[in-house]
Amino acid sequence: MEAEELEAVLARGFEVLREAQDGQALPLPSDSRGSDRDGLVEIVLDGHGILKDVTFSDEVGDLSPSELESALLEAQQDAIRASGRGRVQDLPDIGSSEVDEQARRLFGMEGE
Numbered sequence: 001m002e003a004e005e006l007e008a009v010l011a012r013g014f015e016v017l018r019e020a021q022d023g024q025a026l027p028l029p030s031d032s033r034g035s036d037r038d039g040l041v042e043i044v045l046d047g048h049g050i051l052k053d054v055t056f057s058d059e060v061g062d063l064s065p066s067e068l069e070s071a072l073l074e075a076q077q078d079a080i081r082a083s084g085r086g087r088v089q090d091l092p093d094i095g096s097s098e099v100d101e102q103a104r105r106l107f108g109m110e111g112e
Helices: 003-023 058-064 065-083 098-106
Strands: 033-034 039-047 049-054
Touching: 003 098, 033 049, 033 065, 049 065
Parallel strands: none
Antiparallel strands: 033 039, 039 049
């Protein structure tokens, strides 16, 4: 592919992205719920995976601190699984390429 063709492809790609950003807002991801296997702790994560709510059953007072910690972590992991989204550290690092840098320079997007 020649440089002019690459510039045209990249220009069209950025144009489509800008139209998508301007045209409509992306839907917000929905909340997800999870609980430990004994149902003592229920956790709600917002669509970005941030803790939104925790509900404890009446029996939670019988747990030791380490058992409570385990129940909380188990509920959190269940909520993450329920969200259907991968964890950030599971995503590959694709780095930056010379083409990417040139395209950003071409479109005045250096440093973004």
